Amino acid sequence: MTALGFLYPGHSAEDDYPRIEQLLGSDIRLPLVHTDIGEDAHREDALRRMGSAARLAAGVEELRLSGAEAVVWACTSGSFVYGRQGAQDQVRALARAAGLPASSTSFAFAHAVREIxxxxxxxxATxxxxxxxxFAAFLKDLGVEVVAVRAxxxxxxxxxxxxGEPEILGLARDGDHPDADTVLLPDTALHTASHLPAxxxxxxxxxxxxxxxxxWEALRLAARRVNEPALGTLFTKEPIVQV
Structure with a gap:
């Protein structure tokens, strides 16, 4: 049995996690702990407060008790707003507090882009x-070429x-670009687990x-690989071997 822990801000699309857990198989659990979202605002100062070390550390003990082997801060904007170095410092502090391998959704995007x-x-983006x-600047700093940004x-x-699905499909269509070989939808408040094939x-x-x-990032930290077409190309693609 593999348990993978998530710190999730507030209550928005957390039901994506039990849905994904059902798809992954009976030997993988995805325990999730809610953190204090504070002010619900896509504004830089509010997002920095939401991702503070104190708020993340508050949920760590519950995840440890769940038997989690790795922990991911399940928030994109609450990590990339710190920039590359600040987001790395955030993850290091989380790893120290949890005593576990740690990452965040922002780094997960960069790693997933390379994976496929x-x-x-x-x-x-929403x-x-x-x-x-x-977010675009964060990815560029990690070596990802961003050809278009739709807000x-x-x-x-x-x-x-x-x-729901009509709005999500519309967001993806509007944000697509003919030069892009992949489209990113960066918001953990967005319900997407049921819509990836569509x-x-x-x-x-x-x-x-x-x-x-x-x-996927939590699985990577735990050295687990799962093939599940219902979760999109990321969960079916053979890893790229870096030469």
């Missing part, structure tokens, strides 16, 4: 323009959580979404 061999990505631009201007996770069929290319890559 993507060369150019387009970002289809965020306002300035926050979406911070939707949504200010709260609560609103994002109300979106997203990839609609765009005709791989799609990486926040909760999908977060779970």
């Amino acid at each position: 061999g993507a060369r150019r990505v387009a970002i289809a 965020y306002p323009d300035d926050v979406a631009a911070l 939707s201007g949504i200010m709260t996770a609560a609103e994002v959580a109300t979106w 997203l990839e069929q609609e765009l005709g290319k791989p799609v990486l979404t926040a909760n999908q890559v977060t779970v």
Whole structure:
């Protein structure tokens, strides 16, 4: 049995995790602990407070008791707003507090892009323009070529959580770009676990979404690999061997 722990801010699309757990198989558990979201706002200062070391550390003990072998901060904007170095410091502090391998959704996106061999990505974000631009800058700093950024201007996770398949498909279509070989939907408040096959069929290319890559990142930390087509190309692609 492999247990993978997640710290998830507030209550938005956390039901993606039991849905993914069902798809992964009976020997993988995905225990999730909610952290204090504070002010629900896609605004840099609020996002920095949401991702503070104290708020993350508060949920660590419960995850340890769950038997988790690795922990991921299941939040994209609450990590990339710190920039590459700040996000690395955040993950290191989380790993120290938990005594476990740790990562965050922001780093999960960069690792997943490399895993599927993507060369150019387009970002289809729920965020306002300035926050979406911070995500693009974060990825570029990690060597990911971003060819387009589409921001939707949504200010709260609560609103994002109300979106269904029509809105999600529309977001992906609007954010796609002919030069992109992969489209990224970076918000863990967005329900995407049930829509990955439809997203990839609609765009005709791989799609990486926040909760999908977060779970994949935890599996990577635990050295587990699962083939599950219902979770998109990321969960079926053979790993790229770096030469």
